[in-house]
Amino acid sequence: MSLPLSDALLGRMDAYWRAANYLTVGQIYLQDNPLLEVPLERRHIKPRLLGHWGTTTGLNFIYVHLNRLIKAHDLDMIYVIGPGHGGPGLVAQSYLEGTYTETCPDIERDRNGMRRLFRQFSWPYGVPSHVAPETPGSIHEGGELGYSLAHAYGAAFDNPELIVACIVGDGEAETGALATSWHSNKFLDPARDGAVLPILHLNGYKIANPTLLARITPEELDALFRGYGYEPLLVEGDDPAAVHPQLAAALDHALARIGEIQRVARTAAGDRPPERPRWPMIVFRTPKGWSGPKVVDGLPVEGTWRAHQVPLKDFDKPGHVKLLEDWLLSYRPRELFDAEGRLKPELAELAPTGRRRMGANPHANGGTLLEPLTLPRFRDHAVEVPSPGAVEMESTRALGRYLREVMRLNADARNFRLFGPDETASNRLQDVFEATSKAWMAAIEPLDVNLAPEGRVMEVLSEHLCQGWLEGYLLTGRHGLFSCYEAFIHIIDSMFNQHAKWLKTTRQIPWRAPIASLNYLLSSHVWRQDHNGFSHQDPGFLDHVANKKADVVRIYLPPDANCLLSVADHCLRSRNYVNVIVAGKQPAPQWLDIDAAARHCSVGAGIWDWAGNAGEAEPDVVMACAGDVPTLETLAAVTLLRDYAPDLRVRVVNVVDLMVLQPPGEHPHALSDHDFDALFTRDRPVIFAFHGYPGLIHRLAYRRHNHDNLHVRGYKEEGTTTTPFDMTVMNNLDRYQLALDAILRVPRLAHLASDATDRYWTTMERHRLYISEHGEDMPEVAQWQWTPGTPLA
Structure with a gap:
C-alpha cells in the first residue's frame, strides 16, 4: 500500500487539475486572448458556443490521479471515457502531457498553440466536442453512450500487463448496453488478461433530468455493484482538498487489489478451477459542473442539470463577459502557465513520460502493435467438388474447420478471438472447440462442456457485448470475427455506425495506424429461418452497411463453401474495413472447386459458363x-x-x-x-x-x-x-x-x-x-x- 500523499504533492496535483479545467473552459469559450493578458471582451469569445462542461472537471480530476498512479508504479494504462462529451478535458490533458503537440505539431505548447487549441474546438473543420478519434489516447468514440465498459474489457482481453481505466457516466449507466457490460467480469481471466478498473462518475444529472444511480440510496448502490461481482469503493465530496486524498487512497487500494488478484491467478496450478475474483471499482460522486459558475442570472448552475452543456450562453447580457472572466481567473492561470503560455515545470513533471502517457500509449493506437495473423492455407480446407452441384455441404462447417486452425496457429500470440451470442455451434462453427474453449469465469458444473477461463471463444447472449468486446479488441491491435444470426445483427446497428465512422475518420488522421478489419459472419439467414418464423427473417443489415462510405464497407455473398473460405481468408488479412459475409449453415449444393472459387472471388462477379448455354x-x-x-x-x-x-x-x-x-x-x-x-x-x-x-x-x-x-x-x-x-x-x-x-x-x-x-x-x-x-x-x-x-x- 502506498504511503499517504504529501500536502505538497496534493497541492501540485490540484494545480494540474486547475490547469486542465482552465484549458477546458478556454476551448468551449475563447477564440482569442488565451492567457487573459488583456481584459476579456466579447470579441475574444466564440460566436457559437458548443461543448459540454458538466462532466469534464470530474474527468480531469480522475486523469490527474491516474497520472500519479502510472508514475508511481510504472503502469501500462489506457483510459476509456464513457461520458464522451467531456472531450475538451481529454484534449486538455493530452495537451498538458505533450502528446497533443506530438500528433498535431501546429498546436504548440505556448501562447500561440493554446490559442489554436482553443479556436479549433467545435469550430468548422476543427475537432469534435466529444472524445473522438482525433483525441490522442482514445479508443472510444464518445458521441454515443453505452459502449465504454464493453470496449474497456475488449481492450483488456489477452493484454496481461494492461490496465484499462474506464470512466462510466451515470447517464450512460442507464443504457441497456452498459448495464449488460458490468457482467464482463465473468469473462476476464486474471491469469492471462489485463484488468479493467471501472470508475462510475456520479454527478447527478443528464441534460435535463436526474440520473437513476445518483438517486438511489448508498446501500442500494453498493448492493447493486456487489451483486454484479465488484468491490465498490466510494469517493465523494465537493471540496477538492478533501476529495484528493480520498481518490488517491481508493486508487491505491484498487491497484493493490488488482495486483493481488493477478498474482494469485498467475502463480496457481495450470488446471486450477475457475475462481472468479471480486474486482475493485470506484464510485466517484462530485457535483455536476464542479468548479464552474455556481449561480447565473439568479439560477443555481453548479450541481444542477444547467451545468451539463454551456453554463454561460448569452454574452449580450450585461455582466456575462465578466462572469466568464472571473470563472477563468478562478483557476489562477498565472500560477499555472509562464509568460509564454507554457505549463510550469513543477507541474509538467507530474505527467508520465514517453509511452506511459495515456495519450501516447500504443494500445490506444492499436495499429502500431498489430501483428498479422498466421493463417492456414484455406485451400487445405476445401470441399471436393468434382462437378457443379455434385455434393452437398454445410458451408459454415467448412469455415469452422478453417477457423479451428486459425485458433491453433495463433494460440501463442493470443491475438484472435471468435465472438458470438450463444451461436457458435448453431452456426456450425463448433470445430473451433477442438482448439480452444469458451471463455468462462463463472461456476462450471459437471455437465458443462467447452468452458474454461483461458477460452478464446466469447459467447454471451448479448449482441451489444459481443460487438463492444470485439471493437475494443480490434482497436488495441488484435483480430477477430463476430458470428451472428442475420436477423439479430440489427441489435448493434448503431454500434456498427459508430465503428464505421471511427474508421472513416481515422483514415484522415496520419498518426492513427490501420487496425484489423471488423468481420461479420451472418448465418442462420433469412432464407433458412423458415422454422423460426417471421421474427427471424430480415436481411436488412446489408442495406444499413451499404449506406456507409465506400472506403470502409465490404459486403460478400459467397454462394458455396469454397467461396466462403476464400472470402474469409481475404477478410482476415484486411485492414481498416468492415467486412460483412452472409453464408448459410444448412446442407446445400456446392458449385465451384477451390481454384475456381478463388478466381471467382478475386474478381467479385463472373459468368458461370457451365451453367448457361449462350457460350x-x-x-x-x-x-x-x-x-x-x-x-x-x-x-x-x-x-x-x-x-x-x-x-x-x-x-x-x-x-x-x-x-x-x-x-x-x-x-x-x-x-x-x-x-x-x-x-x-x-x-x-x-x-x-x-x-x-x-x-x-x-x-x-x-x-x-x-x-x-x-x-x-x-x-x-x-x-x-x-x-x-x-x-x-x-x-x-x-x-x-x-x-x-x-x-x-x-x-x-x-x-x-x-x-x-x-x-x-x-x-x-x-x-x-x-x-x-x-x-x-x-x-x-x-x-x-x-x-x-x-x-x-
Missing part, C-alpha cells in the same frame, strides 16, 4: 444471382428454361462481392463500365435473384447501362413459419417465378407467355397443397439436383 454468343437473357439460396433458385430456374424454351440463350452471372455493382468512382471494388457490360450486356433483360431487399441492387446499379432492363427479385417482407422453399415462393424468389420472369421479358418468347403464366399458377397451387398436407417441400424441389445442359450451337 460466346450474346444471350437472350441474363440470369444473375447473389447469395447461396438465390444462386440455387437461379440454377434451378435455368434447368426449367431448358424445357420451357429450349432455344433460349441464357447467361448465368454470379455476384460474390456486392460492391462491384456500383459505378466506378463510387466504390474501390466497382467493375469498370466495360466489364460490367461484358457481364450484364447493355440491352438484354437481366433477372437478378438477390439475397436481400431488391431495392439495394437498384440503388447500387442505378447509374449502370441497362439498368432499365434490370428486374430484381429478393426479400419483400413476406415470411412465416413454413418450409424452406415456401420462403422463396412467398417472396417471389422461387425458381418457377424466375423462369417465368425470363419468358415474360424476352420479346421473342411472347407467344409462350400465356401458357407459362398458367403453368406457374398451377405449380404454385400444387406446391401450396403439398406443403399444407405433408409439411415439407415437394420432392421435385427437395430432391432437385443440378444437371449439365447442352450449349446451343
Whole structure:
C-alpha cells in the first residue's frame, strides 16, 4: 500500500487539475486572448458556443490521479471515457502531457498553440466536442453512450500487463448496453488478461433530468455493484482538498487489489478451477459542473442539470463577459502557465513520460502493435467438388474447420478471438472447440462442456457485448470475427455506425495506424429461418452497411463453401474495413472447386459458363444471382428454361462481392463500365435473384447501362413459419417465378407467355397443397439436383 500523499504533492496535483479545467473552459469559450493578458471582451469569445462542461472537471480530476498512479508504479494504462462529451478535458490533458503537440505539431505548447487549441474546438473543420478519434489516447468514440465498459474489457482481453481505466457516466449507466457490460467480469481471466478498473462518475444529472444511480440510496448502490461481482469503493465530496486524498487512497487500494488478484491467478496450478475474483471499482460522486459558475442570472448552475452543456450562453447580457472572466481567473492561470503560455515545470513533471502517457500509449493506437495473423492455407480446407452441384455441404462447417486452425496457429500470440451470442455451434462453427474453449469465469458444473477461463471463444447472449468486446479488441491491435444470426445483427446497428465512422475518420488522421478489419459472419439467414418464423427473417443489415462510405464497407455473398473460405481468408488479412459475409449453415449444393472459387472471388462477379448455354454468343437473357439460396433458385430456374424454351440463350452471372455493382468512382471494388457490360450486356433483360431487399441492387446499379432492363427479385417482407422453399415462393424468389420472369421479358418468347403464366399458377397451387398436407417441400424441389445442359450451337 502506498504511503499517504504529501500536502505538497496534493497541492501540485490540484494545480494540474486547475490547469486542465482552465484549458477546458478556454476551448468551449475563447477564440482569442488565451492567457487573459488583456481584459476579456466579447470579441475574444466564440460566436457559437458548443461543448459540454458538466462532466469534464470530474474527468480531469480522475486523469490527474491516474497520472500519479502510472508514475508511481510504472503502469501500462489506457483510459476509456464513457461520458464522451467531456472531450475538451481529454484534449486538455493530452495537451498538458505533450502528446497533443506530438500528433498535431501546429498546436504548440505556448501562447500561440493554446490559442489554436482553443479556436479549433467545435469550430468548422476543427475537432469534435466529444472524445473522438482525433483525441490522442482514445479508443472510444464518445458521441454515443453505452459502449465504454464493453470496449474497456475488449481492450483488456489477452493484454496481461494492461490496465484499462474506464470512466462510466451515470447517464450512460442507464443504457441497456452498459448495464449488460458490468457482467464482463465473468469473462476476464486474471491469469492471462489485463484488468479493467471501472470508475462510475456520479454527478447527478443528464441534460435535463436526474440520473437513476445518483438517486438511489448508498446501500442500494453498493448492493447493486456487489451483486454484479465488484468491490465498490466510494469517493465523494465537493471540496477538492478533501476529495484528493480520498481518490488517491481508493486508487491505491484498487491497484493493490488488482495486483493481488493477478498474482494469485498467475502463480496457481495450470488446471486450477475457475475462481472468479471480486474486482475493485470506484464510485466517484462530485457535483455536476464542479468548479464552474455556481449561480447565473439568479439560477443555481453548479450541481444542477444547467451545468451539463454551456453554463454561460448569452454574452449580450450585461455582466456575462465578466462572469466568464472571473470563472477563468478562478483557476489562477498565472500560477499555472509562464509568460509564454507554457505549463510550469513543477507541474509538467507530474505527467508520465514517453509511452506511459495515456495519450501516447500504443494500445490506444492499436495499429502500431498489430501483428498479422498466421493463417492456414484455406485451400487445405476445401470441399471436393468434382462437378457443379455434385455434393452437398454445410458451408459454415467448412469455415469452422478453417477457423479451428486459425485458433491453433495463433494460440501463442493470443491475438484472435471468435465472438458470438450463444451461436457458435448453431452456426456450425463448433470445430473451433477442438482448439480452444469458451471463455468462462463463472461456476462450471459437471455437465458443462467447452468452458474454461483461458477460452478464446466469447459467447454471451448479448449482441451489444459481443460487438463492444470485439471493437475494443480490434482497436488495441488484435483480430477477430463476430458470428451472428442475420436477423439479430440489427441489435448493434448503431454500434456498427459508430465503428464505421471511427474508421472513416481515422483514415484522415496520419498518426492513427490501420487496425484489423471488423468481420461479420451472418448465418442462420433469412432464407433458412423458415422454422423460426417471421421474427427471424430480415436481411436488412446489408442495406444499413451499404449506406456507409465506400472506403470502409465490404459486403460478400459467397454462394458455396469454397467461396466462403476464400472470402474469409481475404477478410482476415484486411485492414481498416468492415467486412460483412452472409453464408448459410444448412446442407446445400456446392458449385465451384477451390481454384475456381478463388478466381471467382478475386474478381467479385463472373459468368458461370457451365451453367448457361449462350457460350460466346450474346444471350437472350441474363440470369444473375447473389447469395447461396438465390444462386440455387437461379440454377434451378435455368434447368426449367431448358424445357420451357429450349432455344433460349441464357447467361448465368454470379455476384460474390456486392460492391462491384456500383459505378466506378463510387466504390474501390466497382467493375469498370466495360466489364460490367461484358457481364450484364447493355440491352438484354437481366433477372437478378438477390439475397436481400431488391431495392439495394437498384440503388447500387442505378447509374449502370441497362439498368432499365434490370428486374430484381429478393426479400419483400413476406415470411412465416413454413418450409424452406415456401420462403422463396412467398417472396417471389422461387425458381418457377424466375423462369417465368425470363419468358415474360424476352420479346421473342411472347407467344409462350400465356401458357407459362398458367403453368406457374398451377405449380404454385400444387406446391401450396403439398406443403399444407405433408409439411415439407415437394420432392421435385427437395430432391432437385443440378444437371449439365447442352450449349446451343
